[in-house]
Amino acid sequence: MMKRQKQLLAMAAAVMVVILAPGIAAAQGEAPRAFDGHPDFNGVWQAIGTAHWDLQDHPAAAGPVDTGAIGAVPPGQGVVVGNTIPYTPEALAQKQQNFENRWTDDPEVKCFMPGVPRATYLPHPFRIVQGDKKIMMVYGFAEANRTIHMDKPERERAPIDSWMGRSHGAWDGDTLVVDAEGFNGESWFDRAGNHASYALQVQERYTPMGPNVIMYEATLTDENTFTEPWTIRMPLYRRLDENVQVLEFKCVEFTEDLLYGHLRKVPTR
Amino acid sequence: MNRRHSAFTLAAVALSWLVSPTASFAAEADYHHVHLTTSNATEAMKWYTEYLDCQPLTDRDDGVDCFGAEVVFESKATLGSSQRTGIDHISFSYADLTAKMGELASVGVRGSGVRLQRFEDGETLREMPGLFKHGFIFDPWGTRIELVEDPDTLGFHHIHLSSTDPAATLNWYQERFGGESARLRGQADGLRMGDIWLLAMQHEGGVPAATAGRAIDHIGFAVASLDSVAGELERANVQFLEQPGVPDGGRTSAKRAIVDGPDHVSLAVVEAGFAGVVSKMAEVTDITTELRDYTVPRTPWGTPDFQGVWTGDASHGIPLQRPDDVGDAAVLTPEQAAARRERGTLGSIWGYEAEWRDTTLGYVKSAPSRQVAMIIDPPDGRIPPRTPEGERLMAEARAARQPLPEGPENLSSWVRCITRSLVQTPGVYNNGFQVMQGPNHVAMQVEMLHETRVIPTDGTPFVGSDIASWRGDARGQWDGDTLVVEIRNFNGKAPYQGSSDALTMTERYTRTGPDTLEYRFTIDDPKVFTRPWTGMFTYVRDESQYELVEYACHEGNYGMTNILSGSRSKEAEAGR
Numbered sequence: 001m002m003k004r005q006k007q008l009l010a011m012a013a014a015v016m017v018v019i020l021a022p023g024i025a026a027a028q029g030e031a032p033r034a035f036d037g038h039p040d041f042n043g044v045w046q047a048i049g050t051a052h053w054d055l056q057d058h059p060a061a062a063g064p065v066d067t068g069a070i071g072a073v074p075p076g077q078g079v080v081v082g083n084t085i086p087y088t089p090e091a092l093a094q095k096q097q098n099f100e101n102r103w104t105d106d107p108e109v110k111c112f113m114p115g116v117p118r119a120t121y122l123p124h125p126f127r128i129v130q131g132d133k134k135i136m137m138v139y140g141f142a143e144a145n146r147t148i149h150m151d152k153p154e155r156e157r158a159p160i161d162s163w164m165g166r167s168h169g170a171w172d173g174d175t176l177v178v179d180a181e182g183f184n185g186e187s188w189f190d191r192a193g194n195h196a197s198y199a200l201q202v203q204e205r206y207t208p209m210g211p212n213v214i215m216y217e218a219t220l221t222d223e224n225t226f227t228e229p230w231t232i233r234m235p236l237y238r239r240l241d242e243n244v245q246v247l248e249f250k251c252v253e254f255t256e257d258l259l260y261g262h263l264r265k266v267p268t269r
Numbered sequence: 270m271n272r273r274h275s276a277f278t279l280a281a282v283a284l285s286w287l288v289s290p291t292a293s294f295a296a297e298a299d300y301h302h303v304h305l306t307t308s309n310a311t312e313a314m315k316w317y318t319e320y321l322d323c324q325p326l327t328d329r330d331d332g333v334d335c336f337g338a339e340v341v342f343e344s345k346a347t348l349g350s351s352q353r354t355g356i357d358h359i360s361f362s363y364a365d366l367t368a369k370m371g372e373l374a375s376v377g378v379r380g381s382g383v384r385l386q387r388f389e390d391g392e393t394l395r396e397m398p399g400l401f402k403h404g405f406i407f408d409p410w411g412t413r414i415e416l417v418e419d420p421d422t423l424g425f426h427h428i429h430l431s432s433t434d435p436a437a438t439l440n441w442y443q444e445r446f447g448g449e450s451a452r453l454r455g456q457a458d459g460l461r462m463g464d465i466w467l468l469a470m471q472h473e474g475g476v477p478a479a480t481a482g483r484a485i486d487h488i489g490f491a492v493a494s495l496d497s498v499a500g501e502l503e504r505a506n507v508q509f510l511e512q513p514g515v516p517d518g519g520r521t522s523a524k525r526a527i528v529d530g531p532d533h534v535s536l537a538v539v540e541a542g543f544a545g546v547v548s549k550m551a552e553v554t555d556i557t558t559e560l561r562d563y564t565v566p567r568t569p570w571g572t573p574d575f576q577g578v579w580t581g582d583a584s585h586g587i588p589l590q591r592p593d594d595v596g597d598a599a600v601l602t603p604e605q606a607a608a609r610r611e612r613g614t615l616g617s618i619w620g621y622e623a624e625w626r627d628t629t630l631g632y633v634k635s636a637p638s639r640q641v642a643m644i645i646d647p648p649d650g651r652i653p654p655r656t657p658e659g660e661r662l663m664a665e666a667r668a669a670r671q672p673l674p675e676g677p678e679n680l681s682s683w684v685r686c687i688t689r690s691l692v693q694t695p696g697v698y699n700n701g702f703q704v705m706q707g708p709n710h711v712a713m714q715v716e717m718l719h720e721t722r723v724i725p726t727d728g729t730p731f732v733g734s735d736i737a738s739w740r741g742d743a744r745g746q747w748d749g750d751t752l753v754v755e756i757r758n759f760n761g762k763a764p765y766q767g768s769s770d771a772l773t774m775t776e777r778y779t780r781t782g783p784d785t786l787e788y789r790f791t792i793d794d795p796k797v798f799t800r801p802w803t804g805m806f807t808y809v810r811d812e813s814q815y816e817l818v819e820y821a822c823h824e825g826n827y828g829m830t831n832i833l834s835g836s837r838s839k840e841a842e843a844g845r
Contacts, residue, residue: 034708035570036569042707042708042710107824110824112821112823113719113819113821113824127710129723131568131705131706131707132568133576133705134705136712136721138712143720143721145719147703147705162819163821163824186824243730243732245725245729245732245742247736248739250687250739252685252823253677253687256676256685260829263833265673265675265676265836266675
């Protein structure tokens with residue numbers, strides 16, 4: 001087992017090297033193929049890193065006082081290509097305000113659905129179920145899930161704005177390309193308050209980099225918030241733990257005191 | 270697999286109005302009737318007699334006479350309320366409206382009750398400057414009824430056309446059906462047809478919906494010569510929804526035509542002597558007991574293919590346990606089935622607005638199930654006796670219920686937006702259920718509370734018994750055409766019928782036809798029940814009109830805030 005994990009780490013390191021090179025080249029090792037010849041993404045995946053704290057380069061920082069080192073923010077190298085998010089001045093001011101209030105206003109604190117792309121790189125695993133009709137992504141956090149319509153070449157408008165939006169997918173060679181839109185504009189991208197509006201359009205690219213790594217890219221376009229499209233890029237790793245499952249994490253009950261404690265008969269807040 | 274042959278009938282009712290023969294006006298046509306849709310003619314007759322002071326029609330079992338206007342009911346599945354169609358509502362006038370509204374308000378909304386539509390200030394009545402006092406109610410089948418206090422015209426008062434061009438609409442009616450142009454109290458443009466007003470008002474917000482199939486299906490006019498009027502309508506390029514002729518089941522030899530009028534208002538044009546049609550509940554198949562030769566389709570990797578969007582709509586209203594009042598009936602009659610679902614629906618929808626009711630309610634879209642009860646084992650259809658520990662847990666749960674909850678944990682996991690139920694008992698809305706399959710997993714997404722279970726079918730072992738959860742740990746295996754799912758490791762915090770953390774639940778999913786999926790669940794909880802028991806209902810596939818939308822429950826749980834703050838305020842009032 002130890003040996004296998006070491007091999008995995010070595011492989012992951014190799015992939016990291018690859019992505020530093022311009023563009024994305026295929027890494028060593030063949031990705032498994034599904035019955036229809038496309039890459040088979042069935043499995044449990046998870047991002048490793050600190051994108052969930054801050055998409056951009058960030059130093060170590062203190063967290064809430066009473067959580068000590070557990071709640072502290074680890075330093076991280078950003079996943080934004082070019083490290084700059086091209087906010088409009090108003091949107092940048094909003095981001096800064098979000099940052100100031102992050103310990104109370106972040107939808108993640110409240111166990112709200114994380115939206116796209118945030119669901120992908122939260123520190124929780126997610127499962128991809130890939131069949132012959134649609135692809136479902138079932139996230140560990142907040143019971144969030146997405147149906148990727150692979151069977152609707154005539155793309156349909158989202159029936160209503162929502163947290164997780166509406167997703168249509170197609171294959172571009174071995175890359176799964178997902179276009180997501182129809183968001184409600186309430187989601188943040190990370191715990192640093194990065195954000196967008198309901199006009200957000202996300203194009204995601206899932207490219208196999210061997211059997212156990214997917215290179216994930218998401219290009220974000222939103223005229224209300226950004227002056228131009230921008231892209232994040234990070235690897236997603238297959239969880240190889242024995243019998244790994246995405247376990248139920250119903251976080252609602254852990255937020256009830258936060259949200260309703262002041263309305264208890266004996267107030268807790 | 271025990272499936273039986275059976276047939277099932279769609280309940281349908283419609284209501285139509287016939288103006289008093291004494292109504293007269295200088296035109297070649299008479300205003301004849303309004304036709305409303307309900308699901309139970311007998312119940313509808315009772316309702317209009319009891320609450321709006323109409324009288325049963327002589328020699329008819331499907332209509333009432335409301336102050337000289339006949340209202341006839343035809344059994345038919347309704348497509349939703351009249352609100353926001355081209356015939357938004359009908360109106361009755363009372364000399365003392367405050368007293369009348371008080372009387373109606375005391376009826377309540379349960380069963381075939383009276384639903385009140387309140388104004389923004391919470392009141393049921395409002396003064397319209399220059400006109401009169403008015404308010405709105407709904408009949409149980411979705412017809413919106415305006416009540417006014419107009420001493421000049423008591424009884425049946427008016428029909429409200431909601432039009433994109435009211436002036437042109439009134440002209441259209443007058444040219445064909447006569448009536449005098451008039452202004453109600455000098456304010457509202459309309460046509461005076463005998464004692465009845467036909468008012469046309471500007472439709473707010475877009476285009477009115479077509480009336481056909483809605484609660485007010487159409488209005489009718491009697492003409493001296495149907496042929497000449499039909500000819501004129503044809504020349505004017507008016508679309509015929511029903512060609513002139515004696516309709517099936519017509520009580521007399523008088524002919525009828527139905528056309529698509531302005532704003533897609535359906536209009537019946539009838540000859541003198543027309544006395545409605547005798548309607549029969551249509552024969553339709555009972556989804557729960559149908560047996561067909563059916564080969565379950567396979568996925569490319571060889572397992573039965575269940576994928577698609579299913580709904581429990583048709584099974585809404587089936588009680589868990591067999592009721593006492595059905596004797597030893599194997600299935601309900603179509604009429605009983607329709608009435609049962611309606612009772613369930615009406616008890617639940619009173620607080621909701623028009624668009625929601627008209628577009629969301631499952632009951633308008635599929636025939637109701639005739640299944641008597643969900644429990645199929647034990648054969649008496651009742652939950653088996655509880656163990657002493659099971660009784661103790663039930664008593665404890667009852668005692669924990671508080672009229673004024675102290676905190677979220679005093680409320681159900683459903684109200685808390687944590688999980689709905691271990692069994693997705695179909696309710697009045699959001700019964701969607703999407704199945705997605707991969708070679709080693711079946712993903713089941715339940716619309717309400719957007720929960721998705723991913724069930725391994727590849728022999729993956731259960732997780733350790735210390736990992737308890739609300740919905741448990743599920744593993745699936747294929748048994749011929751059936752997916753058998755075993756679920757363990759419940760935390761017991763969302764009990765089903767008093768179940769405990771000792772519960773093992775087994776689900777069996779079997780496609781019984783192209784669009785039917787039988788669902789069986791077995792509750793095996795030796796701590797609580799003296800024996801395992803099994804329930805069953807059927808999902809229907811409906812991808813043409815059903816797509817799961819995101820049920821963001823917790824994210825918008827204003828209910829929790831309101832319940833708790835309301836409780837605190839009641840405590841403060843009571844000085845506790």
